Amino acid sequence: MSEERRRAVLRAIVEDYVATHEPVGSKALADARSLGVSSATIRNDMAILEEEGLIAQPHTSAGRIPTDLGYRSFVDQLAAAALPDAHKRAIGTFLSDAVDLNDVVERSVRLLSQLTRQVAVVQYPSLRESAVRRIELVRMGAEHALVVVVSADARVDQRTIALGEPTSDEAFERAVREVNATAEGLTGARLEAALTMWAAAPDQVPWAGAVADFVVSAARGGTVERVVFAGASNLARVGSGLEADTIAPVLDALEEQVVLLRLLHEMAAEGDDVSVRIGAETHHEALSRTSIVAAAYGRDAASLVGALGPTRMDYPGTMAAVRAVARYLSKVVEL
Amino acid sequence: MSEERRRAVLRAIVEDYVATHEPVGSKALADARSLGVSSATIRNDMAILEEEGLIAQPHTSAGRIPTDLGYRSFVDQLAAAALPDAHKRAIGTFLSDAVDLNDVVERSVRLLSQLTRQVAVVQYPSLRESAVRRIELVRMGAEHALVVVVSADARVDQRTIALGEPTSDEAFERAVREVNATAEGLTGARLEAALTMWAAAPDQVPWAGAVADFVVSAARGGTVERVVFAGASNLARVGSGLEADTIAPVLDALEEQVVLLRLLHEMAAEGDDVSVRIGAETHHEALSRTSIVAAAYGRDAASLVGALGPTRMDYPGTMAAVRAVARYLSKVVEL
DNA sequence: TCCTGGCACTCGAACTCGACGAGTGCTAAT
DNA sequence: ATTAGCACTCGTCGAGTTCGAGTGCCAGGA
Numbered sequence: 001m002s003e004e005r006r007r008a009v010l011r012a013i014v015e016d017y018v019a020t021h022e023p024v025g026s027k028a029l030a031d032a033r034s035l036g037v038s039s040a041t042i043r044n045d046m047a048i049l050e051e052e053g054l055i056a057q058p059h060t061s062a063g064r065i066p067t068d069l070g071y072r073s074f075v076d077q078l079a080a081a082a083l084p085d086a087h088k089r090a091i092g093t094f095l096s097d098a099v100d101l102n103d104v105v106e107r108s109v110r111l112l113s114q115l116t117r118q119v120a121v122v123q124y125p126s127l128r129e130s131a132v133r134r135i136e137l138v139r140m141g142a143e144h145a146l147v148v149v150v151s152a153d154a155r156v157d158q159r160t161i162a163l164g165e166p167t168s169d170e171a172f173e174r175a176v177r178e179v180n181a182t183a184e185g186l187t188g189a190r191l192e193a194a195l196t197m198w199a200a201a202p203d204q205v206p207w208a209g210a211v212a213d214f215v216v217s218a219a220r221g222g223t224v225e226r227v228v229f230a231g232a233s234n235l236a237r238v239g240s241g242l243e244a245d246t247i248a249p250v251l252d253a254l255e256e257q258v259v260l261l262r263l264l265h266e267m268a269a270e271g272d273d274v275s276v277r278i279g280a281e282t283h284h285e286a287l288s289r290t291s292i293v294a295a296a297y298g299r300d301a302a303s304l305v306g307a308l309g310p311t312r313m314d315y316p317g318t319m320a321a322v323r324a325v326a327r328y329l330s331k332v333v334e335l
Numbered sequence: 336m337s338e339e340r341r342r343a344v345l346r347a348i349v350e351d352y353v354a355t356h357e358p359v360g361s362k363a364l365a366d367a368r369s370l371g372v373s374s375a376t377i378r379n380d381m382a383i384l385e386e387e388g389l390i391a392q393p394h395t396s397a398g399r400i401p402t403d404l405g406y407r408s409f410v411d412q413l414a415a416a417a418l419p420d421a422h423k424r425a426i427g428t429f430l431s432d433a434v435d436l437n438d439v440v441e442r443s444v445r446l447l448s449q450l451t452r453q454v455a456v457v458q459y460p461s462l463r464e465s466a467v468r469r470i471e472l473v474r475m476g477a478e479h480a481l482v483v484v485v486s487a488d489a490r491v492d493q494r495t496i497a498l499g500e501p502t503s504d505e506a507f508e509r510a511v512r513e514v515n516a517t518a519e520g521l522t523g524a525r526l527e528a529a530l531t532m533w534a535a536a537p538d539q540v541p542w543a544g545a546v547a548d549f550v551v552s553a554a555r556g557g558t559v560e561r562v563v564f565a566g567a568s569n570l571a572r573v574g575s576g577l578e579a580d581t582i583a584p585v586l587d588a589l590e591e592q593v594v595l596l597r598l599l600h601e602m603a604a605e606g607d608d609v610s611v612r613i614g615a616e617t618h619h620e621a622l623s624r625t626s627i628v629a630a631a632y633g634r635d636a637a638s639l640v641g642a643l644g645p646t647r648m649d650y651p652g653t654m655a656a657v658r659a660v661a662r663y664l665s666k667v668v669e670l
Numbered sequence: 671t672c673c674t675g676g677c678a679c680t681c682g683a684a685c686t687c688g689a690c691g692a693g694t695g696c697t698a699a700t
Numbered sequence: 701a702t703t704a705g706c707a708c709t710c711g712t713c714g715a716g717t718t719c720g721a722g723t724g725c726c727a728g729g730a
Binding site: 025046063 | 691692693694695
């Protein structure tokens, strides 16, 4: 039963510290919080919590602050918080009149950064195999052409290829007709086989192989994974709780898509509703002072949306916002 | 003739200050720089420079630092600096194997941020009227469709439209055939007229107007202007010279595309090879501690690439890098 | 007329010192 | 198991001090 009170003490410490950004002492807790016990008792509890590694004191005569482990414990025993109505409405209006996928992602990331006052991150919906609907070739100068592939699931991929040698207009037009006739409606192995045969045909244009490769990769799910972020200024804002010299590495990590993508994938694998990585749990030096809250969205819950901020963030609020945005995104994307 | 020496003193002050980030005093200048005069003389010159508003002292017993006006004067009398060979090579290799327009822009902005160690900004090539090459419609669910417009100049625009009411497959296919037949190869007023007539035809699908509108806007130059940036961490890096509390507003301004776009347009209007805005010259509170170096690129020199950093930046080096990247970008984009 | 050496002066940075007080751990009593 | 009390630690704050970089000005020399 004292066990239960210790949990309450920990929760109080986390909440106070998040609110004030200052180490919280036993007296303050006994006064402000209605725990019904004296400061001495709280001190004893604190000593135990410290032994368990959940809290720490920056220096001898200061209050306590939660450790990464402390936040983790706090988060794990957290009930799902409700999202303020105003925020719910904001999500609805913000996302409802998006005009294409880019627009949806862009709006989402901005919205989430405003709701959470953190850096928001949205991974582009990861793509799945899809049939080819139409292939377009456009000349660019004498030596290059643009290949545009429109897929049946409304994705558009494009890429420039080198022609290698001048191609006559007739050959060019013929290639367009043929490749469309060959690829349309196909997918996967059959698409690849058909295109390989087409490209290998005698008398074929020399760049047919390049076109075929790109079409196959586009149909397979295509372009590289990408994340976008917004609200970077929230990291730098005074009182964000991050030291000035820790934010540059974080910004680097954000622009370094690879790091972020790997981390998000790890989190997706956990399969929780909303998954949280706290401080060192990110396993990235640059992010060791920050936490990430992420949730999956989309068809196979294969893409992620998240918020990144200092470890001393408002976990309940952030988790609620991320969860809500992920839900709305799912609705929009699953059309 | 003392006029000339004063210029030299100013230049020395700027260079020293940029290098050390510390107010520079008369003694240091007399010693380190071979100006051939004593510190007393330099002090006199400094007094005059200060009267002219080119330099200032943060407090009575400190050295001088350049004012915005001082930097301006320094920049204006600057000869074009050469770009280090290593950088030239970097540009070549970095941009040579870009795969499409997005890729070019992305690589450019990263490259430039690395070369300058500043925040790099690239405006997407601004678009000009172009003939329609192919229009593709893809169903998305029962109530929406994606319109994809491929233009003759290798641009791809896409947008989701609402169908309003269910449309039969036959009507859908017919619409695709007709709109392509109507629009292909056309541009401007003739395109608009043709499409308006098509959309107004009796028995037409109800969403024909929406398609027509979008096709016209896409052909006209299409999607909104956009800038991308990279290297935000350079702002936050220690010793960048920006106070911790000034960088959040800068990040906001960067994400707030509008502000940046207007500024870039103003700079483009100046028509110089490389144009520079220093501190308050940006006319934006948030950017009042930063400078922007920008150069136009592309066909009509209608798009811009630039670097943004603290007013105490290395102007010659930054200008050289921006100029070089703009040139290479022009080559690539003008294909 | 322009430059220079010299000198008195200013003022911020850095350091020391002591008072203050928030917060702690421990112990004895309930 | 809880609490009141108490001695102790240690960081923060303000005042006082020194130190030195840098200045402005003036008088003498080219």
